[in-house]
Amino acid sequence: MIFLAGFAPFQPTPGLALWSLIIFLLFWLLMSKYAFKPMMEGLKKRETTISDALAEAQKAREEMANLKAENEQILAEAREERSKMLKEAKDTKLSIINEAKEKAKEDAIRITTSAKQEIENEKKAALMEVKNEVGMMATEIAEKILRKELKGNPEHESFVNTLVGEFNQN
Amino acid sequence: MHKILEALSMLRFYLINACFLLSLSVALAQTQTKTQTQKTSKQHHDHSHHKHDGHDHGAHHGHNHGSHDGHDHGSHEGHDHGSHKGHNHSHDHGHDHGHDHGDHGHGHHVNNFASDCGSPAQPVHHEGYDPTGTAIHHISDANVYTIMDMIRIPLPMIIYNKERGMEFFSSGKFHAGHHDDGHMGYKDYVLYQGNIHRITCPGFDSKGEFEVQGFDKVEIKNAEGKDIEKRYAIVNGKGYNIEQKTIWDGGMLGGGNTGFMDLSPTKNVVSMGLVSMLLFFLFRGAAKKYSGDPSAPSGIQAFLEPMFQFIRDDVAIPFLGDKHEKFLPLLMTIFFFILGLNLWGQVPFLGNVNVTGSLTVTAVMAIIVFIITNIKGNGDYWKHILWPPDTPLFVKIILIPVEIMGMFIKPLTLMLRLAGNISAGHIAILSFVGLIFIFGKAGASLGGSLTGTAIAIPLTLFMMAIELIVAFVQAFVFTILTASYLGAATEEHHHDDHH
Numbered sequence: 001m002i003f004l005a006g007f008a009p010f011q012p013t014p015g016l017a018l019w020s021l022i023i024f025l026l027f028w029l030l031m032s033k034y035a036f037k038p039m040m041e042g043l044k045k046r047e048t049t050i051s052d053a054l055a056e057a058q059k060a061r062e063e064m065a066n067l068k069a070e071n072e073q074i075l076a077e078a079r080e081e082r083s084k085m086l087k088e089a090k091d092t093k094l095s096i097i098n099e100a101k102e103k104a105k106e107d108a109i110r111i112t113t114s115a116k117q118e119i120e121n122e123k124k125a126a127l128m129e130v131k132n133e134v135g136m137m138a139t140e141i142a143e144k145i146l147r148k149e150l151k152g153n154p155e156h157e158s159f160v161n162t163l164v165g166e167f168n169q170n
Numbered sequence: 171m172h173k174i175l176e177a178l179s180m181l182r183f184y185l186i187n188a189c190f191l192l193s194l195s196v197a198l199a200q201t202q203t204k205t206q207t208q209k210t211s212k213q214h215h216d217h218s219h220h221k222h223d224g225h226d227h228g229a230h231h232g233h234n235h236g237s238h239d240g241h242d243h244g245s246h247e248g249h250d251h252g253s254h255k256g257h258n259h260s261h262d263h264g265h266d267h268g269h270d271h272g273d274h275g276h277g278h279h280v281n282n283f284a285s286d287c288g289s290p291a292q293p294v295h296h297e298g299y300d301p302t303g304t305a306i307h308h309i310s311d312a313n314v315y316t317i318m319d320m321i322r323i324p325l326p327m328i329i330y331n332k333e334r335g336m337e338f339f340s341s342g343k344f345h346a347g348h349h350d351d352g353h354m355g356y357k358d359y360v361l362y363q364g365n366i367h368r369i370t371c372p373g374f375d376s377k378g379e380f381e382v383q384g385f386d387k388v389e390i391k392n393a394e395g396k397d398i399e400k401r402y403a404i405v406n407g408k409g410y411n412i413e414q415k416t417i418w419d420g421g422m423l424g425g426g427n428t429g430f431m432d433l434s435p436t437k438n439v440v441s442m443g444l445v446s447m448l449l450f451f452l453f454r455g456a457a458k459k460y461s462g463d464p465s466a467p468s469g470i471q472a473f474l475e476p477m478f479q480f481i482r483d484d485v486a487i488p489f490l491g492d493k494h495e496k497f498l499p500l501l502m503t504i505f506f507f508i509l510g511l512n513l514w515g516q517v518p519f520l521g522n523v524n525v526t527g528s529l530t531v532t533a534v535m536a537i538i539v540f541i542i543t544n545i546k547g548n549g550d551y552w553k554h555i556l557w558p559p560d561t562p563l564f565v566k567i568i569l570i571p572v573e574i575m576g577m578f579i580k581p582l583t584l585m586l587r588l589a590g591n592i593s594a595g596h597i598a599i600l601s602f603v604g605l606i607f608i609f610g611k612a613g614a615s616l617g618g619s620l621t622g623t624a625i626a627i628p629l630t631l632f633m634m635a636i637e638l639i640v641a642f643v644q645a646f647v648f649t650i651l652t653a654s655y656l657g658a659a660t661e662e663h664h665h666d667d668h669h
Contacts, residue, residue, distance in 0.1 A: 007306060007423065007424075008306055008307075008309075008310035008311070008365075009306070009309050009310055009311070009524055009527050009528050009529065009589065009593050010423060010528075010529040010589065010593075011417045011419055011423050011424070011425045011529070011530075012417065012418045012419055012529055012530045012533060013311070013415060013416070013417055013418065013432065013530055014416060014418055014431050014432075014433065015328070015415070015431065015432045015433040015434055015436065015439075016311060016436060016438055016439065016528065016530040016531065017418070017530045017533070017534055018433060019433075019435055019436075019439040019442070020438075020439070020442060020530060020531045020534040020535075021534050021538075023439070023442045023443055023446055024442075024503075024507065024534060024535060024538065025538075026446070027446045027449075027450070027503060027507055028499070028500065028503040030450055031449070031450060031453060031499065031502065031503050031506070032499035032500075032503065034450070034453075034454055034457060035450065035453035035454055035456070035457045036453075036457075036478075036498065036499040036502045036503070037499065038457040038458075038460050038461065039453070039456065039457050039460055039475075039478055040482075040495065040498060040499075041460065042457070042459075042460020042461070042464070043460070043475075043478070043479070043482075045460070045464055046460075046464035046465075049464045050464075
């Protein structure tokens with residue numbers, strides 16, 4: 001240390017020590033209270049705000065993504081629904097057509113059947129009429145013949161009446 | 171005869187210049203070690219020169235030559251102060267005034283202070299330019315605030331005198347002149363090289379102001395063979411021994427307890443106050459912007475915030491972790507106090523104060539760090555010092571004294587590193603500026619001064635740039651070391667994964 005003898009800046013003087021202690025402690029106190037603590041808190045607040053804002057943005061982005069996915073799902077569902085509905089409609093159409101066809105066929109058959117029946121009836125009625133007419137005509141003819149031939153023969157008369165009765169029964 | 175004297179004067183010129191170059195290289199070497207090996211005897215100007223503004227050494231020199239024709243020829247070195255006592259000196263050239271010419275030095279002694287009080291003495295002149303002395307004077311604390319050796323602002327004096335008690339007056343009473351030497355004394359106080367000194371002579375009793383003709387100093391060996399410097403004030407043609415203010419160095423650095431204690435707000439104290447206030451208002455302006463909703467930094471806030479965040483994120487948090495908030499104000503205070511004062515000291519027209527290069531100031535900060543570290547030190551910290559865990563007994567025996575010494579070495583290195591670096595920077599710049607005076611001396615010529623200036627400007631610019639970095643680096647180093655000491659003292663050890 002002897003080489004520093006007379007090197008005034010390295011000589012510790014009580015006055016300077018006292019004043020630097022007072023000034024340093026005061027500086028420490030005032031700066032802590034009025035500068036460093038508000039700065040620390042302000043910076044912390046700002047950092048929290050920024051990180052919060054970032055987190056919020058992230059959350060919003062995620063929400064957006066979720067919404068988009070949801071929308072897509074809804075769209076897909078709607079699309080599916082639509083195709084289902086279309087298919088159903090097609091099926092309904094086909095079934096209606098088939099039903100109609102079936103019914104038409106049935107109707108046709110029924111109509112045909114009833115028409116046949118009617119024709120049959122008409123035929124029967126016509127045949128009956130023809131038979132009756134023919135009977136009448138035959139009877140008339142036979143009467144005329146018989147009148148001429150069988151006049152006065154009762155056996156022939158009853159025989160002819162039996163035949164006519166049989167005929168009518170048919 | 172006249173021609174011979176003139177020739178000798180010229181010879182002295184060149185020899186002195188050679189010596190100055192030599193002493194400059196010594197001064198430069200000293201910037202690293204801060205040694206003061208050169209024993210220079212500084213001569214002082216008389217009153218006819220006290221109006222000189224600035225370091226007009228060239229003018230002084232020429233003047234000396236004119237007026238002291240032939241008195242101060244020869245080149246002197248290695249002042250053998252024994253010669254003052256009239257011993258072992260054979261080179262008395264027979265001058266009337268008891269002029270004593272050493273062999274090679276650049277100072278010479280006019281006065282032979284046979285007794286400490288009242289031996290006849292005469293004011294002495296500046297003898298050349300003394301780079302070491304000038305540098306030390308410029309980086310020392312002072313009782314006047316001197317700006318560029320032109321503006322001298324008096325400061326209040328608060329003196330504790332062991333005999334008379336507290337005394338208050340202004341350092342304006344000393345009428346400080348060139349080199350901050352007072353032209354007047356007050357009571358028994360004088361101002362020598364900017365610092366208050368007291369005339370110790372019992373017979374000397376001045377109730378008021380008195381005129382001081384000049385100062386002189388001699389170096390002698392005391393009874394123990396130690397070199398000591400004796401300073402004298404010259405009043406009414408008589409030399410009176412003066413003592414410096416009390417210095418708390420235990421007599422190791424050339425100080426010791428004296429008859430009075432200087433408790434004045436000195437140049438360093440005023441600078442500390444000004445820088446503290448300036449920083450306070452700057453930070454207050456910035457801090458106000460943090461109230462209310464967070465916003466992007468603007469103005470002074472944008473300038474201070476990155477430094478604040480740097481200390482917080484790269485100094486406090488890495489060393490202190492979760493506890494950083496508790497210690498952050500102290501770390502910030504240390505960083506900005508040191509940085510502010512480092513930078514303030516580098517502005518030439520603010521007085522070139524050397525506050526952070528003053529060991530007293532750094533010691534106060536180091537002691538505060540020491541106290542806080544040891545108060546906040548937890549059980550683990552003390553355990554590691556007093557009974558290091560997981561070490562064999564014989565290692566413990568070595569380790570415990572080392573750890574205890576380390577407790578004190580840490581603040582000691584803090585204190586010395588900062589003061590040493592800043593003082594060294596100031597000395598380097600002063601040495602480079604000194605080149606102008608050294609070269610200017612050569613024939614007191616404009617050419618020499620211009621050469622010196624041409625060399626000094628780039629060197630000084632370079633040094634100032636370096637010092638600007640040093641200002642930040644040293645503030646940062648002090649802070650980061652404080653953070654590491656605090657971190658080590660408060661760290662929670664987990665012995666499972668430790669060691």
